[in-house]
Amino acid sequence: MDTQLIPAELAQQDTPGAASQIFLDSAGSSLPPSSVLDEVINHLRREAEVGGYRAFGERLDDIEAGYGLAAEFFGCSPDEVAFTDSATRSWLSILDAVPLGQGDRILTTEVEYGGNAIAFLNLAQQVGATVEVVPSGADGLIDLEALRDTLDERVKLLSLVHVPTNGGVVSPVAGAAAIAREAGALVLLDACQSIGQLPVTLEGTGADIITGTGRKWLRGPRGTGLLALRRDALDRLRPRLVDLAGATWTGRDEISLRDDARVFELWEYSVADRLGLLVALRYALDLGLDRVAASVTDRANRLRAGLEPLPRVTVRDLGEQPSGIVSFTVDGMAADDVKTALAERDITVTVSRVTSTRHDMTRRGLEQVVRASPHYFVADGQIDRAVDAVARL
Template identity: 65%
Template sequence: MCGVVVDLWWDGRDGVDGSRAGCGPAPDQGAHVIDLNAVRADTPASIERVFLDSAGSSLPPRQVLDAVIGHLRREAEIGGYTAGRERADDLEAGYGVFADLLGAEPDEIAFTDSATRSWLAAFDAVPLTAGDRILITEVEYAGNAVPILHRAREVGATVETVPSDALGQVDVEALKELLDERVKLVSLVHVPTNNGLVNPVKEVAEAAHEVGALVLLDACQSLGQLPVRADELGVDLISGTGRKWLRGPRGTGVLVVRRSAREVLRPRLVDLHSGEWVSPHEIRLREDARVFELWECSIADRLGLIAAARYALDLGLEQIRRAVADRADRLRRGLAELPGVVVRDIGEQRSGIVTFTVAGRRVVELRDELAGHGVVVSTSHAGSTLLDMTKRGLDEVVRASPHYFVEPAQVDQAVEAVSRCAR
C-alpha cells in the first residue's frame, strides 16, 4: 500500500534528507518515519497544490478511491445487493480494523454515515430526565451544542459549562468541583474545530466516572491525526468521521460504544438491522454496538472507509502524529513572524489545526486569495464554537490543517502566500 523508510528525516528548511534544521525533535533512532514520496505518489493532488484543509475534508489516497470506485462499478455490473454480498467478509473484517485503530473490541464498533450521525445516535441513547445535568466545555462545537440544548429543554435537564484553564483546555479541577450524581453526561471535544489545542481526555474520564457519568468524546478532528484509543483514554463513547484526517470518503462515520456503556444506553433510532421482529408485538434489539447502525448504507463508501483505516494503520499512528505536528509547528512559527498576522491557537498540547488572522482582512477573502496562490485553507466562524470565540473576542479565523503528505517546502510556500496577502 504505502512504504516506510528507516531513519529518514526530511529537513524542514531545504528539503535535504538527513538534516533536522528547524524540524523539532527527530524520531528515535531506528524508528520508522513516513515515506513522503510514497504518500505523495498516492495523493497526486498534494503535488498540484498546497493542501491545508484536512480538518475540513482531506485528500483521499488512491487506495481509498480504488475501493469506492471499484465497488460502484461492480454494483453497476451485477446490482447493489449481489455486489454487497460479494464483499460481506471484507465488510465484517472492517470491525476488526477499526477495533485495532481505536483500541476497542469489534463488537464495540458501529459504522454510520457521518460523525454527526455517530454523535447523535450516542447522545440520543443517554437516558435523561428532569433535574439531570449535562456538562460541556468552552470549546464545544455547535453541532453538539444544538442537540444538547434542544434535548435538555425537552426533558428539563440543565446544561453547564466547565471552565477552561489558563492555557485554554478544560480545567480538570474545576470539572471535579462541578461533578455530582446528577451529572449524566460529560460532552468532551478532543480537538476543537477552531484552534490548536488538544484536551486532556483521560483525566476528564476518570473524574466523570467517579460519579457514574458517561463521557462522550467527539474525536471528529483527532481521529486520523492523533492516536485515539478507547482503552487508553477511558471514555465510554467515541464519535469520528472518515472525511477529515483519516482521509476516507465523505458520508462515513464510526462510533465506539464500550461494553460497560451499553448497559446504560437506551437506543431509540432503530430499524430491522438494529433488531429483529420476533413476534407480532415483540422485538429483540442487538446487544452489540451495531444496534446503532441502520440497514441502508453506501457499501462503496464503507469499503473506502475501511481502506482509509488500513492505510493509517500501515503508516503508523505515532508516525502520523509526529509528521502532522512537524508541519503544524513549522506553519505556526512561520506565520508568527509575519507582520500583521496573529496565530490564534491555544492549549498546552497542540494539534494539526493552525488558526490565524490578518489585520484588516476578512477571512473568507483571505481564503479565496490564498486559493489563487495554490494554497487551500478553510475558515471558522463564531457560530461554530460560540463560547470559545466569544470569550476570546474573535468573530472568525483562517484555519489551516497540514497533513503528513504536505512537504515542508510547501508549508514555507503557504507562509509566503500569507505574507503576500498581508501586504
C-alpha cells in the same frame, strides 16, 4: 528513538492532487489515497453491473472483517465498534440513547462544537434537563478542579472534544474522563478532529464512547463515520432509533435489540463508501498511527513557526500540546478574504466561525479565524510557500 516521519513526497505518489496544489484543509475534508478512491469507484461500477445486493454479497466477508479492523484502530473488541454515515450520526445516535429527564444535567466545555451544542440544547429543552459549561483555564483547557466541583449525581453526561475545530489544542481528556466516570457520569468524546492524526483508543482517552468521521484526517470518503463504546456503557444506554440492523422483529409485538455496538447502525448505507473507509483505516494502521501523529505535528509546527513572526499575523492556537490545526488571523483582513486570496494561489484553507465554537470564540473576542491543517502529504517546500503567500497579503 524518534519516530520516523512519513516523507511527504512519497505520500504524494498515493495522493492525486497533493502535488499540484498546497492542500491545508485535512481538518475539513482531506484528500483520499488512491487506494481509497479506487475501492469506492470500483464497487460503484460493480453495483452498476450486477446490482447493489449482489455486489454487496460479494464483499460481505470484507464488510464483516471491518469490525476487527476498527477494533484494532480503537484498541477495543469488535463488538464495541459500529459504522455510521457520519460523525454527526454517531454522536446524535448516542445522545438520543442517553436516559435524560427533568432535572438531569449535561456538562460540556468551552471548546464544544456548534453542532453538538445545538443538539444538547434542543434535547434539554424537550426533557427538562440543563446544559452547563465547565470553564477553561487561560490555556484553553478544561479546568479539572471546576469539573470536580460541579459534578453530582444529577450529571448524566460529560461531553468532551478531543481536538477543537479551532485553536490548535489537543485536550487532555483522560483526566477529565476519569473524574466524570468516578462520579457516575457517562463520557462522550467527539474525536472527529483527532482520529487519523492521533492514536485514539477507549483505554487511552478514558471515554465511555468515542465518535469520529472518515472524511477528515483519516482520509476516507465523505458520508462515513465510526463509533466505539465500552460494553459496560452500552448497558446504560437506551437506543430508540433502531431498524433491521439494530434489532430483530421476533414476534408480532416483539423485538430483540442487538447487545453490541451495532445496535446503533442503520440497515441502509453506502457499501462503496464503507469499503473505502475500511481501506483508509488499513492505510493509516499500516503507516503507523504514532508515525502519522509525528508527521502531522512536524508539518503543523513548521507552519506555525513560519507564521508567528509575520507582521499583522496572529497565530490563535492554544495549549502546550498543539494539534495539526493551525488557526490564525491577519490584521485588517477578514478570514474569508484571506481564504479567497490564498485559493487564487492554489492554497486551500478554510474558515472557522463563532457559530462553530461559540463559547471559545466569544471568550477570546474572535468572530472568524483562518484554519490551516497540513497532513503528512504536504511537503516542507509547500508549507514555506504558503507562509510566503500569507506574508504577501
